[in-house]
Amino acid sequence: MSSESTTQSIDVLDLMRRLEQSERRCDELERAAAIGVQEQSRINALVEHSGAGVIVVDSHERVVWTNQTFRKVFCTANGEETEPTGRACHEVLCKKSKPCDACPVLARRCGEEVARRELKLWVHDRFRHVYATAMPIIEPDGTVEQDLVMLQDLTDLKVLQESEEALRASEQRFRSIFEKVAAGMITTRLDGAYLQANPAICAMLGYTESEILRKQFQQTVHEGDFEKFQQQFDEVLAGRRRDIELEMRYLRKDGTTMWGHTTSVWQFDAENRPTYCIHLIQDINQRKYAMHALQESRLKYEGLINTLEGIVWEADAETFEFSFVSPQAEQILGYPVDKWLSQPRFWRNHVHPDDLQRAVEASNEARKHKCGYELEYRIVAADGRTVWLRDTVGVVQQNGEVTKLRGVMIDITKRREAELALQTSEAQLRQSQKMEAIGRLAGGIAHDFNNILTAITGYAELMQQKMDETHEMFRETNEIGKAARRAAELTRQLLAFSRQQVLQSRVLDLNEVIIDMVQMVHRLIGEDIELVTEHADGLGSVKADPGQIQQVILNLAVNARDAMPGGGKLTIFTENVTIKNKQSDGRQAEIESGDYVMITLGDTGTGMTEEVLVQLFEPFFTTKEKGKGTGLGLSTVYGIVRQSGGHIIVESTLGEGTTFFVYLPRVEGKAEVSDSTETAAEKLTTGTETILLVEDDETVRELAVEILTINGYTVVEARNGVEALDIYKEKSDEIDMLVTDVVMPQMGGKELAEKLAVIAPDLKVLFLSGYTSTAIVEQGILDVETNFLQKPFTLRAFAGKVRSLLDS
Numbered sequence: 001m002s003s004e005s006t007t008q009s010i011d012v013l014d015l016m017r018r019l020e021q022s023e024r025r026c027d028e029l030e031r032a033a034a035i036g037v038q039e040q041s042r043i044n045a046l047v048e049h050s051g052a053g054v055i056v057v058d059s060h061e062r063v064v065w066t067n068q069t070f071r072k073v074f075c076t077a078n079g080e081e082t083e084p085t086g087r088a089c090h091e092v093l094c095k096k097s098k099p100c101d102a103c104p105v106l107a108r109r110c111g112e113e114v115a116r117r118e119l120k121l122w123v124h125d126r127f128r129h130v131y132a133t134a135m136p137i138i139e140p141d142g143t144v145e146q147d148l149v150m151l152q153d154l155t156d157l158k159v160l161q162e163s164e165e166a167l168r169a170s171e172q173r174f175r176s177i178f179e180k181v182a183a184g185m186i187t188t189r190l191d192g193a194y195l196q197a198n199p200a201i202c203a204m205l206g207y208t209e210s211e212i213l214r215k216q217f218q219q220t221v222h223e224g225d226f227e228k229f230q231q232q233f234d235e236v237l238a239g240r241r242r243d244i245e246l247e248m249r250y251l252r253k254d255g256t257t258m259w260g261h262t263t264s265v266w267q268f269d270a271e272n273r274p275t276y277c278i279h280l281i282q283d284i285n286q287r288k289y290a291m292h293a294l295q296e297s298r299l300k301y302e303g304l305i306n307t308l309e310g311i312v313w314e315a316d317a318e319t320f321e322f323s324f325v326s327p328q329a330e331q332i333l334g335y336p337v338d339k340w341l342s343q344p345r346f347w348r349n350h351v352h353p354d355d356l357q358r359a360v361e362a363s364n365e366a367r368k369h370k371c372g373y374e375l376e377y378r379i380v381a382a383d384g385r386t387v388w389l390r391d392t393v394g395v396v397q398q399n400g401e402v403t404k405l406r407g408v409m410i411d412i413t414k415r416r417e418a419e420l421a422l423q424t425s426e427a428q429l430r431q432s433q434k435m436e437a438i439g440r441l442a443g444g445i446a447h448d449f450n451n452i453l454t455a456i457t458g459y460a461e462l463m464q465q466k467m468d469e470t471h472e473m474f475r476e477t478n479e480i481g482k483a484a485r486r487a488a489e490l491t492r493q494l495l496a497f498s499r500q501q502v503l504q505s506r507v508l509d510l511n512e513v514i515i516d517m518v519q520m521v522h523r524l525i526g527e528d529i530e531l532v533t534e535h536a537d538g539l540g541s542v543k544a545d546p547g548q549i550q551q552v553i554l555n556l557a558v559n560a561r562d563a564m565p566g567g568g569k570l571t572i573f574t575e576n577v578t579i580k581n582k583q584s585d586g587r588q589a590e591i592e593s594g595d596y597v598m599i600t601l602g603d604t605g606t607g608m609t610e611e612v613l614v615q616l617f618e619p620f621f622t623t624k625e626k627g628k629g630t631g632l633g634l635s636t637v638y639g640i641v642r643q644s645g646g647h648i649i650v651e652s653t654l655g656e657g658t659t660f661f662v663y664l665p666r667v668e669g670k671a672e673v674s675d676s677t678e679t680a681a682e683k684l685t686t687g688t689e690t691i692l693l694v695e696d697d698e699t700v701r702e703l704a705v706e707i708l709t710i711n712g713y714t715v716v717e718a719r720n721g722v723e724a725l726d727i728y729k730e731k732s733d734e735i736d737m738l739v740t741d742v743v744m745p746q747m748g749g750k751e752l753a754e755k756l757a758v759i760a761p762d763l764k765v766l767f768l769s770g771y772t773s774t775a776i777v778e779q780g781i782l783d784v785e786t787n788f789l790q791k792p793f794t795l796r797a798f799a800g801k802v803r804s805l806l807d808s
Helices: 003-049 068-074 089-093 104-109 155-180 199-205 209-213 223-237 285-307 328-333 337-342 346-350 353-369 413-465 474-497 510-525 546-563 610-615 633-643 698-710 721-731 749-759 774-778 795-807
Strands: 053-057 063-066 115-123 126-138 144-153 184-189 194-197 243-251 257-268 274-283 310-316 322-325 373-380 386-398 401-411 506-508 529-534 541-544 568-579 594-603 647-653 657-667 690-694 714-718 737-741 764-769 788-790
Touching: 053 068, 053 089, 063 068, 068 115, 068 144, 104 115, 104 126, 104 144, 184 199, 194 209, 199 209, 199 243, 199 257, 199 274, 223 243, 223 257, 257 285, 310 328, 322 337, 328 337, 337 346, 353 373, 353 386, 353 401, 386 413, 413 474, 413 698, 413 795, 506 510, 506 546, 510 529, 510 546, 510 568, 510 594, 541 546, 541 657, 546 568, 546 594, 546 633, 546 657, 568 657, 633 647, 690 698, 690 721, 698 714, 698 737, 698 795, 714 721, 721 737, 721 749, 737 749, 737 795, 749 764, 764 795, 788 795
Parallel strands: 529 568, 690 714, 690 737, 737 764, 764 788
Antiparallel strands: 053 063, 053 144, 115 126, 126 144, 184 194, 184 274, 243 257, 257 274, 310 322, 310 401, 373 386, 386 401, 506 541, 568 594, 594 657, 647 657
């Protein structure tokens, strides 16, 4: 074979070899392409369905491609999809106009091969945690024009992690609390078996943990209290409640009990069935004991307040608005407690107007000086009574200021009334003692003065009997007699005041006495004063001297007339009155119980002050101008009324008038008619009998001897009772009558008469005196109708009285 043919054969073989190689390479490429398509499908499926958003951004951070997940998660809102391609990635993801600091694309382009960042992006309606990974897309020539960014939503994973962490933290906190808390904590199953018990509950009940875990809850609770727990547990089982809160007694290992405040919280499964319970138990033993002690203290306090005879109160220091008042307020004053508390000005509205300023000032001073006080004042009760209270007040301070006042109001009405009665009684006693002292003085003066007047009038009469009316001395002796009689009237008034005159008492009808005096009173008071008299029907009788009662009425009428210089009204009326001390009012309280006839004499004059009223009945006390009054008118009235066994009371208001109340004891029997016929004594004055005359005053004794001698009698003289007794023993057969003064030194007339009555019971006795003690008359020693003669006396009266007794 030629070389050319050989060469051609080699070329064909080589070409066939190459063709075969090309076919093999095409097969390989086809297989590789198929594998590539398969891999690409796998990659596409992975990118589309991985759950991560994938985007491709160019060198200008514009989005050039996204997968469906990205479009669905980050570009869809309210069902509408926003086209992301062509927009800057920070606008699409961060909603910002420029890249954020945490941008992973920038970080990758600044040198990181693969940049990973955790971003917080606003997605739909909330922020979401997104894990972003940026990696380069390398071109075949090795350049990088684009970056692929994978975005994975970590929100659910984050929540799970946080939940797990929170759960672990919660479990740790619960374990820490469970182990270290001072309160007892246990967990129990549905049947009450203990699952856990912390150290505190073990210490409370005295068990070890292993001992208590072998017990059931109901075994450690007091039987009486577990019933209450069971009732509420039944409600838990019924779905009506989820927790229980009770105060129960727990049984300790040593048999004692412990009070515990128990809060039981049940845990439920998915079907809302209780599975186990956590119990929190707080030891409240001390609190219970304290509450018990407080309750006992409160009961004692309330008992004390409720039994205290006073009003316990609390009020605002400035407004005096009450915040507390004890129940006794209604009992003492009649106002319900709610009125005290609801009416801001209750206290001010009911304190007596005359005491309000003083009471308010006391409370203001307490607030100012921060110290308590004690005050007595009046308050008007619901029924109108005036109640005296002693208020003992203390202050309550807060931050250095007095905020409240607290006190106790004690009803002292009875004490104040007793004190007032005592003060009145003491004043009356002092007045009575003063009047008695003045009376004794007046009586003594009148007695001595009457002895002098007896001599003056007696000798004046003797002189006149020895001369006719033409005698040059007749007028002078007549004037001496008139002056003596005026002086005798003055002493008579003094005796009336001192209650030492002898009253000619008989049973009277005061209506008749007043009727007989109407004309006289009319003339006395004048026409410009209206006289009104009222006479009670069935008026009782009194025993008194009619002349003296007339004097009382006349003197009171004169007093009323002088109190009404411009005219007015004088009222005189009578009535029967019965006094009962326990039921009498203030005016009658000083009068003894009994039946009285009362004369009331009232005027509409000027009235009197308290100062004048105190001295009203004192002798020689007068408010009239000098020379217009003796000051004996009302003192005479006082003496006559008191000597008649009665009382006189005066009430007066300045500018309104004065009223006198005269109380005379009521007696049985009808009024006696006075006998105005001339007595035997006035007809006959002479005699021949022998008379023992006893008189300590020499002037009076000499006058009496002369009068008796002129009238024919034989007179034996004695200076006192002792001397007279000796004389009578010597001359008892000669003496027919005893004429004696009542008050004498050594032995008075009363004692002399008593001694002679033993020796000579039929001896006639005539008493003479300037005054006579009421006691002598009341004891029956003197019969004032027959055996007494008041000094000064006239010659005829003396001689006639002697003759009358001798003939009786």
